[in-house]
Amino acid sequence: MGAVGLGCMPMSWAYNTSQQRGDRSVRTVHAALDAGVQLLDTADMYGPFTNELLVGRALKGRRSEVFLSTKGGLLVGDQHIVANGRPGYVRRACDASLRRLQTDVIDLYQLHRADPEVPVEETWGAMADLVAAGKVRSLGLCAVGARASRRTGSRLHDGTIRQLERVQQVFPVSAVEAELSVWSPEALESLLPWCTARGVGLLAAMPLGNGYLTGTLTPGQGFEPDDPRARHPRFTAEMMAANQPVVSGLRRIAERHGATPAQVALAWVLRQGPHVVPVPGAKREEWAVENAGAARLELDDADLAEIAGLPRARGSWD
Helix, strand or coil: CCCCCEECHHHCCCCCHHHCCHHHHHHHHHHHHHCCCCEEECCCCCCCCHHHHHHHHHCCCCHHHCEEEEEECEEECCCCEEECCCHHHHHHHHHHHHHHHCCCCECEEEECCCCCCCCHHHHHHHHHHHHHCCCECCEEEECCCCCCHHHHCCCCCHHHHHHHHHHHCCCCCCEEEEECECCECHHHCCHHHHHHHHCCEEEEECCCCCCHHHCCCCCCCCCCCCCHHHHCCCCCHHHHHHCHHHHHHHHHHHHHHCCCHHHHHHHHHHCCCCCEEEECECCCHHHHHHHHHHHHCCCCHHHHHHHHCCCCCCCCCC
């Protein structure tokens, strides 16, 4: 089986911000490393900047144990987020990330979003220069425009694959980060086959369905105003109730294996291929340890068939 990574974003940005605690987050990172987690994923926009500072503090004395991934290319304003792919900005952003992370090299530097005003080849060329300079070891790309294709009728990741084909001509892509979970399996259609054919890794973002697949959320419970789930079409009270059969199915499988629904959801992601690494977010030590334990859970063909037969997840767009 493969390994489970740790997404650090919820520790200081977006999800339940009133519950975020710096010292607890440092302990969570340490617990994850002790449990066998080797990949940490962050970004300069998370906070902004505070998440990288937290990760840098947590990795003091333990940097050699970690494959460290961060992202650049997005600027956060008071009420908006904009892309900046200008080569000069890319170089400055990387240097700033290195300082915050307290490291001399980033293992995977990802383009968070392409700048529509700058040819993506120019941005990628500047990122390739960072590899040549020894500041970055490899380059990755985050999937784009996830939900727009529901309205246009195109396949979910067509836009991402077009970008990948373009930047691949400039410098090799080592990894792609995209949503992949039991209730959002669309990356299996075209993006994962593209990656597999080229030996490119897939970092599976939101493998626990923004927390829904853990079975710990209650329909109608409400979310803090700055929590993205407060505006997510699958997190209305009606849709959370409608999607309970998905969680019930994961719980049935978990009970057979002496596991949790979250571990089953992560084990399913791991079964999608040797180059797939789920990167669940976690704010608490016990969650990070539980998630890491999914690497030891072996789902059999009957389990996979049962998951494949679960109802399609619904959102308020349906």
